[in-house]
Amino acid sequence: ALELQLQPFALLLRQTLDQLQEKDTDSIFAQPVSLEEVPDYLEYVDTPMDFSTMHSKVEGHEYRSFDEFQADFELIVNNCMTYNEKDTMYYKNAVKLKEQGGTIIRAAKKLAERVG
Numbered sequence: 240a241l242e243l244q245l246q247p248f249a250l251l252l253r254q255t256l257d258q259l260q261e262k263d264t265d266s267i268f269a270q271p272v273s274l275e276e277v278p279d280y281l282e283y284v285d286t287p288m289d290f291s292t293m294h295s296k297v298e299g300h301e302y303r304s305f306d307e308f309q310a311d312f313e314l315i316v317n318n319c320m321t322y323n324e325k326d327t328m329y330y331k332n333a334v335k336l337k338e339q340g341g342t343i344i345r346a347a348k349k350l351a352e353r354v355g
């Protein structure tokens with residue numbers, strides 16, 4: 240049935256998200272960037288994204304495909320590399336997450352193709 244079909248997909252996304260978030264050792268991607276702390280953030284970033292928002296979207300079955308899930312992960316990394324200067328800890332962490340996350344995403348995408 241459709242709901243049984245959907246559960247494995249949600250489970251796969253949840254597990255993938257946990258693996259990605261494990262790489263964010265300073266937890267700088269865990270929550271939305273604070274617009275109080277960073278008042279000009281939306282002048283540079285159109286679509287903020289963070290891991291807590293992605294968790295909500297997984298639980299709300301808002302990802303209709305693996306590509307949509309991957310697009311939000313790439314938003315997290317690319318927003319960070321857009322807003323922060325290269326010589327910041329934030330930017331350096333994003334470069335590392337992009338590399339480590341790419342490996343995780345590639346493996347999960349292959350699994351998703353089997354479930355889907």
Ligand SMILES: CCOC(=O)c1ccc2c(c1)NC(=O)[C@@H](C)N2
Pocket residue numbers: 267268272273276277318319322323329
């Ligand atoms: C309490 C102060 O927090 C921040 O200024 C801050 C906290 C977290 C951040 C961030 C800024 N900027 C970013 O681009 C993303 C990656 N994370």
